[in-house]
Amino acid sequence: MIYSVLGEGVAALCCATALSDRGLDVEVIVPEGSREAASRFAGGMLAPFCEGESAPDLIVAQGQAAVDWWAAHVPGVTKRGTLVVAPPRDGAELDRFARATQEHDWVVPGDLEPDLEGRFARGLFFPTEAHLDPRKALASLRDSLLAKGVTFRSGTPRGHVVDCRGLASRDSLADLRGVRGEMLIVHASDVTLTRPVRLLHPRFPCYVVPRDGDRYMIGATMVESARPGPVTARAAMELLSAAYTLHPGFAEAEILELGAGLRPSFPDNIPAVRHVAGRSYVNGMYRHGFLMAPVCAEQLAAELAEVYAHAD
Structure with a gap:
């Protein structure tokens, strides 16, 4: 057979x-x-x-x-876990995330990722993720x-x-059905992150995932649409704004790729x-x-x- x-x-x-x-x-x-x-x-x-x-x-x-x-x-x-953070004004989002999940520790984000030192007072670390x-x-x-x-x-x-x-x-x-996802890949030589970092936000949470060569994938949009086509301007602006909130070095990043895919669901x-x-x-x-x-x-x-x- x-x-x-x-x-x-x-x-x-x-x-x-x-x-x-x-x-x-x-x-x-x-x-x-x-x-x-x-x-x-x-x-x-x-x-x-x-x-x-x-x-x-x-x-x-x-x-x-x-x-x-x-x-x-x-x-x-790469087995370095996942770090989850939120801006001070969105601290309630971090508390909500902690209640909804398990197998995490409260940490000072800068202790794990020195580039985030002083930017976030607390975060959640999921050590067994990769x-x-x-x-x-x-x-x-x-x-x-x-x-x-x-x-x-x-x-x-x-x-x-x-x-x-x-x-x-x-x-x-x-x-x-199709669920549309949009992402960017950037080259950011002014940023050093060694593990995925999720930034919580009530409207457009995002994640930043390190690749080799100072490249980072920025994503998270979830749109209930089966429309094919390139990344929308709105999605690109929101993702870049969220990445800048995580680290100002992303303001000088070079956009290498914008992509959109339809997730079968x-x-x-x-x-x-x-x-x-x-x-x-x-x-x-x-x-x-x-x-x-x-x-x-x-x-x-x-x-x-x-x-x-x-x-x-």
Whole structure:
């Protein structure tokens, strides 16, 4: 039996990896004319406890496996935790965040990130969380699959189909919707941050994630819209304003990229594995792609390996 995984984003590559890890015969079908995968615009934060502010307990509990999964499959997983701060006028937001989450410590932000010294009196530190560069992680998964003999091609799938096409799967999953996310990547030589920092704000909270070479990804917009297209001026201004509030050095940053992606989401915003009409679907990643794709992939692989074993 061959397993044809449709898609090229984080769900597809995680599924192909999990199936291949079990010794199953896998190929990856890259749909022709597909949009760039939304996972290329992700922050790459492996932050289950921070997500607990708004996500169901299931995401917090299952997402904790993501750090070890990624560390076992790709290089570059940075385990330095997550720092959460708020301007003094928004201190109530920080208290609310603390009540809604777990596994954190109250800290003086400048003790962890010297560049923030004197800017924030207190913050929350989530020490077990981590982050990675999404594009490098996806490239690494692809390279590993190719090295194991997994074929990447276009055309007609064969055998059992594992559909990970994101929003393109709406032709079979009618309850999928798009949630638009927008981000910027900047080069900021006047800023030194070593871990993701979330800035809380009642209207436009944002996160800043370090990349290599003095680059930072700034993101957080969540718009209930399936409209494709470039980043809006409003989103860019809000994200840059929030980044400047975090550190004034971002005022001199060079904007390297503005990007927008459509996150595929189910009504409950919980990623899921579904089996419909002889085809398996891994979809609905919402804002939890890098956190939950490995979980869903391992669930799917275990189910299909069991079926494969019984078929033998």
